[in-house]
Amino acid sequence: MTLIDQISALRSEIEHEIPTIDSADAAERFRLKHLVKKGTIQSCVEGLRMVPREEKPLVGKALNELRALAEGAFAHAQEQFGKRSSTPHLDLTLPPRGQRRGAVHPITQTVDKLVSIFSSMGFEVAEGPDVEDDTHNFGKLNFAADHPARDMQDTFFIDDEARADLLLRTHTSSVQVRVMENMKPPIRCIMPGRVYRNEAVSARSLAEFHQIEGLYIDKGVSMADLKGTIMAFARRFYDENAEFRFRTSYFPFTEPSCEIDMSCFLCKGDGCRICKHSGWLEICGAGMVHPNVLSACGIDPNEYSGFAFGFGVERVVLMLTGIDDIRLLYDNDIRVLSQF
Ligand code: PHE
Numbered sequence: 001m002t003l004i005d006q007i008s009a010l011r012s013e014i015e016h017e018i019p020t021i022d023s024a025d026a027a028e029r030f031r032l033k034h035l036v037k038k039g040t041i042q043s044c045v046e047g048l049r050m051v052p053r054e055e056k057p058l059v060g061k062a063l064n065e066l067r068a069l070a071e072g073a074f075a076h077a078q079e080q081f082g083k084r085s086s087t088p089h090l091d092l093t094l095p096p097r098g099q100r101r102g103a104v105h106p107i108t109q110t111v112d113k114l115v116s117i118f119s120s121m122g123f124e125v126a127e128g129p130d131v132e133d134d135t136h137n138f139g140k141l142n143f144a145a146d147h148p149a150r151d152m153q154d155t156f157f158i159d160d161e162a163r164a165d166l167l168l169r170t171h172t173s174s175v176q177v178r179v180m181e182n183m184k185p186p187i188r189c190i191m192p193g194r195v196y197r198n199e200a201v202s203a204r205s206l207a208e209f210h211q212i213e214g215l216y217i218d219k220g221v222s223m224a225d226l227k228g229t230i231m232a233f234a235r236r237f238y239d240e241n242a243e244f245r246f247r248t249s250y251f252p253f254t255e256p257s258c259e260i261d262m263s264c265f266l267c268k269g270d271g272c273r274i275c276k277h278s279g280w281l282e283i284c285g286a287g288m289v290h291p292n293v294l295s296a297c298g299i300d301p302n303e304y305s306g307f308a309f310g311f312g313v314e315r316v317v318l319m320l321t322g323i324d325d326i327r328l329l330y331d332n333d334i335r336v337l338s339q340f
Pocket residue numbers: 170171172173213214251254285286287308309310311
């Protein structure tokens with residue numbers, strides 16, 4: 001059979017088939033038979049090579065017409081019946097995509113761990129409002145009226161004409177006051193919370209961060225209890241072989257006051273990046289609750305004494321993780337957070 005005969009046979013076959021296309025599936029079968037690379041029409045196109053030169057235009061034209069007929073029929077069927085219905089849009093055999101799990105933020109993880117250690121030592125969690133008044137944040141904590149911490153540069157004041165004394169608490173020591181006002185000694189509380197300071201945001205400081213404060217009040221509480229408590233905590237939380245250093249310091253609400261350093265848990269005192277090559281890490285500020293604070297809060301300083309301590313949670317997270325920019329903790333970048 002010559003190619004031209006083959007083409008006309010194929011043409012009558014296709015003309016017969018076209019009226020039988022009655023579904024998207026039938027259209028797809030038609031396409032697979034005639035219109036794909038290994039289909040009938042393409043195999044005729046390949047036979048064109050053997051056709052004598054002078055016959056080529058005629059045969060070529062017949063083939064082009066046939067292809068146009070078949071393509072037109074297929075396009076028409078597609079319009080009529082839509083795409084092949086058996087095409088699986090939903091392939092239930094595909095493996096599932098990995099699920100992303102949320103996780104507890106490293107700051108919250110750290111607060112939880114700190115709270116659980118202090119709870120096991122008998123401290124209860126106490127909380128107070130973020131929007132405080134001057135009395136609880138400063139006044140009853142023995143801050144003099146002209147103390148620089150009350151300055152606009154440190155404190156965010158609330159714009160409220162009726163209550164000019166409202167502010168965002170600058171430390172969790174405000175909760176110390178509330179606890180003493182409301183509880184009778186013995187008091188053993190731990191007070192985690194957010195605090196706010198009007199400071200420029202940088203790699204080392206934020207305008208909003210977290211503190212945990214501790215308060216212990218009873219008869220005969222001394223500096224030795226403070227030392228024992230902090231050392232027991234730090235040996236559990238950071239390093240069981242830690243060494244300590246108590247440096248004198250000043251806070252209006254404690255007397256005497258100190259800052260407590262611990263030998264670096266990473267280099268054990270030799271000096272490294274985390275301890276800035278000093279061998280020591282500052283872990284908290286602390287002191288014996290000032291008698292003025294006790295009396296302002298309704299506790300008799302002749303009968304009771306107590307200690308308080310406080311530290312910044314973000315600094316703890318930076319020390320433990322080695323992250324060197326505090327802002328990374330607040331960017332909510334999954335690539336950072338998913339590492340903890
Ligand atoms: N409130 C102090 C601060 O914000 C920390 C502190 C708490 C110090 C309790 C001593 C006792 O820096």
